[in-house]
Amino acid sequence: xxxxxxxxxxxxxxxxxxxxxxxxxxxxxxxxxxxxxxxxxxxxxxxxxxxxxxxxxxxxxxxxxxxxxxxxxxxxxxxxxxxxxxxxxxxxxxxxxxxxxxxxxxxxxxxxxxxxxxxxxxxxxxxxxxxxxxxxxxxxxxxxxxxxxxxxxxxxxxxxxxxxxxxxxxxxxxxxxxxxxxxxxxxxxxxxxxxxxxxxxxxxxxxxxxxxxxxxxxxxxxxxxxxxxxxxxxxxxxxxxxxxxxxxxxxxxxxxxxxxxxxxxxxxxxxxxxxxxxxxxxxxxxxxxxxxxxxxxxxxxxxxxxxxxxxxxxxxxxxxxxxxxxxxxxxxxxxxxxxxxxxxxxxxxxxxxxxxxxxxxxxxxxxxxxxxxxxxxxxxxxxx
Amino acid sequence: xxxxxxxxxxxxxxxxxxxxxxxxxxxxxxxxxxxxxxxxxxxxxxxxxxxxxxxxxxxxxxxxxxxxxxxxxxxxxxxxxxxxxxxxxxxxxxxxxxxxxx
Numbered sequence: 001x002x003x004x005x006x007x008x009x010x011x012x013x014x015x016x017x018x019x020x021x022x023x024x025x026x027x028x029x030x031x032x033x034x035x036x037x038x039x040x041x042x043x044x045x046x047x048x049x050x051x052x053x054x055x056x057x058x059x060x061x062x063x064x065x066x067x068x069x070x071x072x073x074x075x076x077x078x079x080x081x082x083x084x085x086x087x088x089x090x091x092x093x094x095x096x097x098x099x100x101x102x103x104x105x106x107x108x109x110x111x112x113x114x115x116x117x118x119x120x121x122x123x124x125x126x127x128x129x130x131x132x133x134x135x136x137x138x139x140x141x142x143x144x145x146x147x148x149x150x151x152x153x154x155x156x157x158x159x160x161x162x163x164x165x166x167x168x169x170x171x172x173x174x175x176x177x178x179x180x181x182x183x184x185x186x187x188x189x190x191x192x193x194x195x196x197x198x199x200x201x202x203x204x205x206x207x208x209x210x211x212x213x214x215x216x217x218x219x220x221x222x223x224x225x226x227x228x229x230x231x232x233x234x235x236x237x238x239x240x241x242x243x244x245x246x247x248x249x250x251x252x253x254x255x256x257x258x259x260x261x262x263x264x265x266x267x268x269x270x271x272x273x274x275x276x277x278x279x280x281x282x283x284x285x286x287x288x289x290x291x292x293x294x295x296x297x298x299x300x301x302x303x304x305x306x307x308x309x310x311x312x313x314x315x316x317x318x319x320x321x322x323x324x325x326x327x328x329x330x331x332x333x334x335x336x337x338x339x340x341x342x343x344x345x346x347x348x349x350x351x352x353x354x355x356x357x358x359x360x361x362x363x364x365x366x367x368x369x370x371x372x373x374x375x376x377x378x379x380x381x382x383x384x
Numbered sequence: 385x386x387x388x389x390x391x392x393x394x395x396x397x398x399x400x401x402x403x404x405x406x407x408x409x410x411x412x413x414x415x416x417x418x419x420x421x422x423x424x425x426x427x428x429x430x431x432x433x434x435x436x437x438x439x440x441x442x443x444x445x446x447x448x449x450x451x452x453x454x455x456x457x458x459x460x461x462x463x464x465x466x467x468x469x470x471x472x473x474x475x476x477x478x479x480x481x482x483x484x485x486x
Contacts, residue, residue, distance in 0.1 A: 283463075285463060303428070303432075303463070304425050304432065306424075306425060333452075334451065334452040334455060334456075339455045342455060342458065342459060343455070343459050344455075344456055344463070345452045345459075346425040346428070346456060347425065380425075380429055381429065381433070382433070
């Protein structure tokens with residue numbers, strides 16, 4: 001069987017990490033052993049139950065939580081929706097006020113919108129030019145009727161790491177549970193402390209698609225926003241994806257262990273891009289916090305260039321990258337993250353290195369990028 | 385929250401009522417560019433190309449209706465050390481006033 005390797009020039013780990021071989025092997029094994037209904041009382045069912053609980057224990061260990069605090073969901077987005085809506089529902093007697101940062105993932109903001117349509121209120125806390133929340137400003141948004149607060153561990157578009165522990169301390173002082181969307185950092189770094197609910201997504205650490213993780217800490221009130229169902233400790237409805245959970249857990253353990261060495265190597269490559277970019281491309285702005293950021297990700301904007309055109313050009317040259325510029329999404333609005341930061345929203349490129357990204361690929365990227373940008377600028381009539 | 389209002393159709397400018405009269409507090413722009421109907425980065429490209437036609441200290445204005453311009457033009461001014469003077473609401477879109485600094 002061919003071993004899966006990261007394709008050359010794939011720089012979009014923040015969208016999806018290429019499948020980790022350990023996860024793939026575990027997934028295939030579990031397809032054969034973990035297919036039975038884990039809720040039943042015969043041999044194959046007990047095997048499926050044990051397999052599922054083994055995966056749960058493995059995820060809990062890597063995340064530093066208790067196994068009974070971990071549930072598997074159908075995606076990271078589903079985990080976010082359950083965390084936000086279930087966290088709000090459990091505290092409706094306290095109030096119906098929700099606090100979110102302006103740069104949360106769309107799944108959080110859409111859940112907040114639903115809450116608002118449902119009669120709840122939402123306060124959005126802004127960010128600075130680097131995309132970072134001010135803990136004092138976040139604390140000031142907490143009210144006696146605040147049912148839940150949401151803050152990502154790190155931003156998905158610009159990589160800025162949020163002050164989760166400081167915000168968590170403020171939340172604790174006012175008795176408000178904090179939900180952390182850890183999709184961009186789980187598996188790459190240790191989780192911050194102090195939160196009550198957390199969501200993550202397996203395909204971001206090389207696990208299979210269709211598996212998310214919802215963590216609800218002990219003593220956190222939570223009530224399912226969905227119809228009752230016995231599965232996953234009554235937290236996630238539907239027949240459990242045992243093979244998916246096993247693949248996700250094996251990938252997470254292997255990925256996290258490798259990051260001890262691989263993380264610093266990727267960080268050095270990103271550091272090189274950050275350092276050389278301003279000298280290679282005129283009128284380029286590296287966005288996001290220069291220090292408090294995800295080590296494998298760098299985002300920059302090139303003036304006078306449409307993001308979509310640049311992505312197409314880079315794809316032609318063999319590079320898979322992503323962009324927060326408006327034309328690339330299925331919308332005409334610019335990225336809400338770049339907008340909240342008040343930085344250039346066009347010509348935006350996000351490079352996020354997957355495990356095993358080659359230094360030679362990064363060098364080639366830096367070699368072809370200046371001419372690609374210059375070409376697009378010339379065709380727009382700019383002589384920079 | 386307005387986040388849901390993402391659509392494939394052109395985003396209509398928030399209707400500024402009533403029609404703004406010329407504001408006597410603000411000096412008229414020396415040069416006005418029309419980028420209405422043009423997507424970003426075109427409005428910024430137009431400003432970058434033509435700001436040299438305006439004497440230092442004078443104001444160039446660009447009319448645009450792509451919402452991205454509301455973020456991009458002030459951000460461009462910061463990057464390029466030009467003065468972002470104001471965003472003037474129009475019946476459709478905005479006029480962004482920039483003072484040439486150098």
